[in-house]
Amino acid sequence: MARPEGLVTPRRLIIVGASLAALLLAVGIGFSALTSAERSGTPDGAARGAATPSASASPAPSSSADAIGPQAGTTTPPTAGPRTATEVLAEQTAAPTLPPSAKREPLVTAPLPPTASAAKKLVAGFPAAIALKPKSTIVNSSVSSSGSIMQATLSAKTDASGDEVVTYYEKLFAKIGLAGSPVPSTGGTESYSFARGNDSITLTVTPSKSNGSSYALFGVLNVSS
Numbered sequence: 001m002a003r004p005e006g007l008v009t010p011r012r013l014i015i016v017g018a019s020l021a022a023l024l025l026a027v028g029i030g031f032s033a034l035t036s037a038e039r040s041g042t043p044d045g046a047a048r049g050a051a052t053p054s055a056s057a058s059p060a061p062s063s064s065a066d067a068i069g070p071q072a073g074t075t076t077p078p079t080a081g082p083r084t085a086t087e088v089l090a091e092q093t094a095a096p097t098l099p100p101s102a103k104r105e106p107l108v109t110a111p112l113p114p115t116a117s118a119a120k121k122l123v124a125g126f127p128a129a130i131a132l133k134p135k136s137t138i139v140n141s142s143v144s145s146s147g148s149i150m151q152a153t154l155s156a157k158t159d160a161s162g163d164e165v166v167t168y169y170e171k172l173f174a175k176i177g178l179a180g181s182p183v184p185s186t187g188g189t190e191s192y193s194f195a196r197g198n199d200s201i202t203l204t205v206t207p208s209k210s211n212g213s214s215y216a217l218f219g220v221l222n223v224s225s
Helices: 010-040 044-051 065-066 083-091 162-175
Strands: 116-118 136-146 148-157 179-183 190-196 199-207 213-222
Touching: 162 179, 162 190, 162 199, 162 213
Parallel strands: none
Antiparallel strands: 116 136, 136 148, 148 213, 179 190, 190 199, 199 213
């Protein structure tokens, strides 16, 4: 006997129930997996992304120079260049420059006068470097020449004191570069020596018993000086 086509039979109920059971089982498995992922805090997509790093995360160095170059944040000190001559000269201390010494003329020149002497006046050829102190009276004078050397002597007296005579000749001889210094003397006299190179003049002063003083000059002068 044929069954009506829309009639629900026990077999169809079993098939429908089995299908619903399978569907419910699949939904339950998916829901369980989703709940586990949310509890762990790592979505499936993030986990897969972490497991497979992208190519842009670690870029390869473009060249060997980039691989061995200085690290970021470091400073390479500048290379010192060669020092120039100007810099070296600027650090040196300039040595003091002394002015050139003034050229001094010799106190006597050739030809030297012949040997001679005179009383109460200056002998002919007497050197001008050994000048007579003003207001003095000449006792005698003489010159003696030998080769390039002249010896000159002068004796005089004056109303000036011995100190005044010494002061006069100190100033006179200092102008022509003869430095003076006292020398030992006896008999109440004072003696001073004035020298420059090969030239020398000796002054001897003796106080007078009445007034003033007497003095004598003895010079050794060289043409080559």
